[in-house]
Amino acid sequence: MTIEKRFSGTLDDILEVVLVCKKCGARMGYNPVNWKDVPAKCANCHGSVERMLPNSLEYGCLETFKGALQSAISALDSLPFEIRLEFPGTEK
Numbered sequence: 001m002t003i004e005k006r007f008s009g010t011l012d013d014i015l016e017v018v019l020v021c022k023k024c025g026a027r028m029g030y031n032p033v034n035w036k037d038v039p040a041k042c043a044n045c046h047g048s049v050e051r052m053l054p055n056s057l058e059y060g061c062l063e064t065f066k067g068a069l070q071s072a073i074s075a076l077d078s079l080p081f082e083i084r085l086e087f088p089g090t091e092k
Contacts, residue, residue, distance in 0.1 A: 005089025010082055011073050017066075023047050032069050038062045 016029040019039065026044035040054055041047045052059040072083065 006086050007089055008084050008086040010076075010084055011069070012076055014069075014073075017069070021045060021047055033073055035066055035070065038066055 011032075014032050017032050017035060019028045019030070020026070021028075021042040021044060024042060024045040024047075026042055028039060028043055038059060040052050040059065052062075076083070
């Protein structure tokens, strides 16, 4: 028998979308409903090497993710089903 732990939540359970700089580890958190702009660089180290240009594929993907998340959250009450995200549990 295998026991598998998982964590799940709905979109309205999301408190914050956190972007973590791969260069310095700084965390930038955004309320998913009120998230205005996608940052092109780290607010701490300015990520000169890893900076995303506003017309790059990576920047566009993050903009699309933000828009899709906000649209899905605003449509939660009218959807005929609940959206759940599942993540693997951690063992201590």
